[in-house]
Amino acid sequence: MHHRGRREPLGVGRGALLAVAARGLDFHYLGAMSEGILLPAVARGTLLARPERVARLEQALPQIRAALEGERDAVAIQATVACLLWETLAQTSWCGFYRRVGERTLAVGPYQGTMGCLRIDFDRGVCGAAARTREAQLVPDVSRFPGHIACDDRTRSELVLPVVVDGEVRAVLDLDSTHLDAFDPAEAELLGGLLMDVFAGATF
Ligand code: SME
Numbered sequence: 001m002h003h004r005g006r007r008e009p010l011g012v013g014r015g016a017l018l019a020v021a022a023r024g025l026d027f028h029y030l031g032a033m034s035e036g037i038l039l040p041a042v043a044r045g046t047l048l049a050r051p052e053r054v055a056r057l058e059q060a061l062p063q064i065r066a067a068l069e070g071e072r073d074a075v076a077i078q079a080t081v082a083c084l085l086w087e088t089l090a091q092t093s094w095c096g097f098y099r100r101v102g103e104r105t106l107a108v109g110p111y112q113g114t115m116g117c118l119r120i121d122f123d124r125g126v127c128g129a130a131a132r133t134r135e136a137q138l139v140p141d142v143s144r145f146p147g148h149i150a151c152d153d154r155t156r157s158e159l160v161l162p163v164v165v166d167g168e169v170r171a172v173l174d175l176d177s178t179h180l181d182a183f184d185p186a187e188a189e190l191l192g193g194l195l196m197d198v199f200a201g202a203t204f
Helices: 014-022 050-067 074-088 125-133 185-199
Strands: 092-102 105-113 119-121 137-139 157-165 168-177
Touching (some): 050 185, 074 092, 074 185, 092 125, 105 168, 119 125, 125 137, 125 157, 168 185
Antiparallel strands (some): 092 168, 137 157
């Protein structure tokens, strides 16, 4: 049983504070930051320079891990990761998951952004390629990716990462941007590590 009252003192690290906030306890953020995560506020759609993007992600990752500590439900994890990465990755216009619902079929899962396609076959698009190959797909210019699915025709670049648990592809994390070349291999690497950690032992 979690104790649901306010705990004093709150002299703990940022990650723990986020975890407290995520569990619905009374906590007020201080200073300028986006909602849900302790980061400087950045306008939606802003493409920061690569080093700034990586630094921002590095700042967010321990908070996301802390918020999800002990959670095993895949949808709860997906919804929270989609929410917190949406706050972190300001360059995204779509941020969320497609879940594997059949041998070679993905269905849309928790996400933030414009309306996504509902179903994607493993043979189609960047998401299908990530599910099929089990490898991250970094696509700096979608017009050069044969079979790209234009759920939103403003999408110019994408990063899609597979979620592999116990040797099975369970989902993909799809990140889309209206900017060309909006994702970096360093971001792909960091996000791959996050997915491995937060979905370890998850029930789908
Ligand atoms: N990124 C995709 C399609 C999904 S949506 O854009 C939300 C793809 O080409 O696989």
